[in-house]
Amino acid sequence: MSGHSKWATIKHRKGLADAKRGKLFSKIAREITVAARNGGGDTASNPRLKTVIMTARSASMPNKNIENAIRKGTGESKDGVDYMESTYEGYGPYGVAILVNCLTDNKNRTVAEVKKVFSKNTGNLGEIGSVAWQFEKKGVIHIEKGSIEEDQILGIGLELPIEDVISEEEGYIIYTTIENFNEVYEQLKENKGKSFELAHAEISMIPKNTIEINKDQAEKLQSLIDQLDDLDDVTSISSNELVRG
Template sequence: MAGHSKWANIKRQKERVDQKKGKTFTQLSRAIIVAARNGIPDPAGNFQLRTAIEKAKTAGIPNDNIERAIAIGSGKYNDGTILEEIRYEGYGPGGVAIIIQALTNNRNRTAADLRVAFSKNGGNLGETGCVSWMFNQKGVILLDGEIEEDLLLEASVEGGADSYEYFDDEDGKGVEVFTEVVNLDHLQQTLQFKGLLVAEIELRWISSNMIEVSDPEQARSLLKLIDTLESLDDVQNVTSNFEMSEALMTSSVSYP
């Protein structure tokens, strides 16, 4: 599955050189709500929720806020806010495809904010489906540490994985295991049963057509657009199909 981790690698590179603090309290709280709503409200048995909680704690979100977000997601508490999951799609500078996953209580506000972000940074917000045909959504499980190939292969076959990829970068060593979305829970349970440490679980849009970005001005505009999109409270995740050297990415994050 060569290339399936390209966006993950880009995200890791970007995080190493980005000067921003990361997601806001609102975004992290909403991630907990979604995780609790999509699975059981117990982090011990819901790795999406566990990951969201760990990120929230790292950002300094109080435990009371975390518990409240879990309660909202599980339906135990209703604060009158109805959150809706929506996927938006568009094009960045150079025709780069961008998928935005949002969680909002006002789709008109969210669409307006996204449209402004695109227009100010050389992109265009399009209709649903305009770029998603270039992507496949997969379930991805991240395993930390060095893992014996034979054990990984056995667990992957039994769990119904499509494939896996090792990575070794500044953030550490590990493996990303890929599967169909409907098989994600079964694969997770199989990997755990085999004694493998599941560090994170997610759904990821994976592009079959990557676009190389080599022009510095285009790179700056594209990264600024993605940063702007990610900074919006309603936005939970941004995925794209560009490739960029780490040197260019490093030199492009200090926006003029």
Template sequence: MAGHSKWANIKHKKARMDAKRGKLFTKLGREIIVAAKLGGGDPEANPRLKAAIQKAREANMPNDNIIRAIKRGTGEIEGADYEEVVYEGYGPGGVALLLKATTDNRNRTASEIRHLFAKNGGNLGENGCVAWMFDMRGLLTVDLNEVQQDPEEIMLESIEAGAEDVSVEGETVEIITAPDELMTVKETLAEKGYKFTIAEVTMIPKTTVSVSDREQAEKILKLVDVLEDHDDVQSVYANFDIPDDLMKEIGQ
């Protein structure tokens, strides 16, 4: 699990750029719609919706947009009928890729995702071909440059708050939780003054594929990038392991 946040941090920088184009708001709105559709419109009784709303607020999404998305999910107002779908496949070098998307047209989205895989050196696979390689977990990351506490104190307080595992990767502390404990652990640590770079339910690979060749790493990251840029794709998870220095070079 160590190092999972390396690419995630780069993705979040990209997400802030997406917000300027309005794309992030669209994706956050769809997540709220699906969460409300599946679990109801009360965030206190629907952890997924609560997390989606918090993420939307952190991205400065207008409250009216959030309320409207909830009502669309619960059927109080009309709108496109989005459903959640999962796509699985392989990228260059045999890297496993798991995608979560929301769509109102499964056939269209599947065709477009298949095209993106093929165009960028990958293959869209059958359901179940790579899902077994990932575990669903809550992920919190803390930037050591932005807190007063030392890593050992953060690790101890995180475990006391209910975290399953804590590791230090460079200047980042990764806190792993059970999916349904993410918000509880986050709120407990937030009360102690912690701020998080990442706070989300994610899919963490059980094993990774080491990629040290720059050309291959660039191909993998390009495929991930174009998949993430697709309007219907909410999240892309992969099991590559690219060295820090190479990741920084490519991410600049």
């Protein structure tokens, strides 16, 4: 097993999302609508839609909300906004690289809000391409520790097309290629035992290299990330910190 730990950060962000579930559902609904608009409402022929729905279900989003978002995207429901995708790149405190993905109906408003949060937290918004090269898109699946033994996880890593498995104190993180993500997720879901808990699954931008910071520095960085996440137009945030100590 190799790689860097993101479990604590993931758990923290998920905890915040749980506390603001209504806002979380609204953000996921936007992603579903855009995915359905661009690729149709059939998950069999629209892998992006299938992946977003997986994320929605892992967040316990009601099926009715999912179906309504799909109908908006396919045009069956006219009650919707024409969202545009945008990604902003910048550096937070201590030189940590940050990618901010958004869905917005007003890019001028969104970039102003994102820039303001960076500035308030000793960060700065960069040019297109200034940060993105440091990340690569991966499938990420989180499993709660205690629901499966480590040797079972290692066995899964040999049986399925998994790139890496990272063991942390509170859970396991499985990385896959984009192409293999759905297959791995479905196999894990199909073969899991009753106590085997898939905590979360998503497509995410994973850093190729990390920058080390301590726990005190991590708190300051987390404040920036939380403020970005609180913006209505922000759908996901990726960063390349590795917390030590």
